[in-house]
Amino acid sequence: MVLPSEPEFEQARNELAMSIAPFLAKHPEYERAFDIVQVPERLVQFRVVWEDDHGKPHVQRGYRVQFNSTLGPYKGGLRLHPSVNLSILKFLGFEQIFKNALTGINMGGAKGGCDFDPKGKSDNEIRRFCNAFMQELSRHIGADTDVPAGDIGTGGREIGYMFGAYKKLRNEWVGVLTGKGPSWGGSYTRPEATGYGLIYYCLEMIPHMNPGHVSGGVSFSNPETKVLISGSGNVAQYAALKVIELGARVMSMSDSKGSLIACDETGFTKEDIHKIAALKLKQGVLNKVAREGLEWHAHKRPWTLVSQADIALPCATQNEVSEEEAKALVAAGVKLVAEGSNMGCTQEAIDVFETSRRSGQNPVWYAPGKASNCGGVAVSGLEMAQNSARLQWTMEEVDNKLKGIMQRVFETTYTVGSEYSLHKGTEGILPSLVMGANIAGFKKVADAMREQGDWW
Structure with a gap:
């Protein structure tokens, strides 16, 4: 169900609905999958209390929207910005499902974050916030469960602090976050x-x-x-x-x-x-x-x-x-x-x-971004693979893999877009990549959901 207070999520949902309409007209049985996929599997909301450099406590709202794990562990960034709310995170998590599907790497879709603003904060304040944030988030993530990454406001510094906090809280070194430093589990070419x-x-x-x-x-x-x-x-x-x-x-x-x-x-x-x-x-x-x-x-x-x-x-x-x-x-x-x-x-x-x-x-x-900007999460998926194998590929190897992934994503979106947006009398017209990306991503996820018994 879409609530009136969730305009960003409603926009993302409606864009997908319009794009996949020609597909659903040919295959109406998938309408049930669309009803199900728009509801998060799990939504976690929690309080984050951290202390500034003057000893004053502050309280923020933390979130993790674990939207869909059909294709693999939940995967998506952590946004730190005053604008963060459930509508924005639900829209981002919903988009992430189909973006991740297009990469061809086994990743589900999620998003999270907090209404904390890192701007104007000292390194120690950010470290204390990251420790407090991870105290709760660590209960809900894991290398085979949910692997967050960076996003707006969450760069290498924040990922480092969060990873250190997780490692101490859980007493284990696993690839639970991506965007790590290349000397301690990160992938070359991830920032780029x-x-x-x-x-x-x-x-x-x-x-x-x-x-x-x-x-x-x-x-x-x-x-x-x-x-x-x-x-x-x-x-x-x-x-x-x-x-x-x-x-x-x-x-x-x-x-x-x-x-x-x-x-x-x-x-x-x-x-x-x-x-x-x-x-x-x-x-x-x-x-x-x-x-x-x-x-x-x-x-x-x-x-x-x-x-x-x-x-x-x-x-x-x-x-x-x-x-x-x-x-x-x-x-x-x-x-x-x-x-x-x-x-x-x-x-x-x-x-x-x-x-x-x-x-x-x-x-x-x-x-659309779910196709053209999926290179970031694709290399995050490659980082997960490197962590699982306890190895590190060279910058050239990762870049070549990234090029191959983006080529395949384009081929998929172009082919599916041509099938559903081009008809007799449209010779010479370019296909809709919006339609191609949304239909291809949705069908891949829906088919896997059906095979796993989530709809029939």
Whole structure:
């Protein structure tokens, strides 16, 4: 049941329902699976009391939404942010079910976190919070039960503190968290994985957009290709670095205070991105990176600030592209939109892109986050495998595995999207990757649920 106080979850549920409607029309027996899969298997809510540097106690709300374990142990991040509530975590956990299914790795779907804000806190305060948080969370997770990871507000420092607390509480060293340091159980390429995977997915899209002339038009190897990126955290940084490495131009980065826009022919440089990374570690505002050629626009997102662009990559947070901003991207000539964030576009924005795709005239091809940003959780799954085998693959080995996973995810979403969104008279039209991702992910989970007796 969806409650009126859960708008984000309702949005995610409705998006899946609309996308899989053609599949359910052909296979109505799966409607029962859809009714069941939208209810979490387990929802844990608990109190977290921690002490600041002045000895004052604070209380926060902690959560873990264990949504579906059909394909493997629950898997999904821990978000530390004042906005955290059950609606947001249920939407994220629901999306995680089908995202994880698309990777081909045996992982279920979950999400968790706390309304704690790490910004402005000392290392000792964050450590004390992580210890208190793990005192309760440790009761509900385990290497073969639920393996959390990082998310907004939960980076390598927080994962380290939480892992140390779990190890002491349970007196065991197991791969219970992913995103660990590479010297103590972590995987190479995990910090880069979501951003790199996003670009690897886009690289699979581009040949279908430019048949017969991949080197022309939209291409990451074309220095004339302009790429808009929102956000300035882990995903945005590594997506930007990979775009620059391949040869295209990054034209924007952003944070909660505004956007930094490139107004010269160079765009962002690798040095700019490294400065942004250093600034984010100090919790600074992006406007401090402004220089000649990079203009700061306070309280604005990047989508309406440029007159021409080719690719847009939302990499900040949910619902960061509105209907009007989507129309502005279409007007600016954007041909490809792929989400590095989860549910980065509102449903109205998706409708704008999908209408453009169906028209066949200067179409915008949209990739949903559950497909295009699944590289992060894919490498988390590879970290779990390495922990189970007590070994560590090289950076090159992990990167090659990541490329292979993103290629297979695209092939799946493209093939299933073609089957259900393209019909007679739609020759030359690109398939719906939204429909492909949702149907493929849902059917895989539903079939496994039926075989395990969860519906019949």
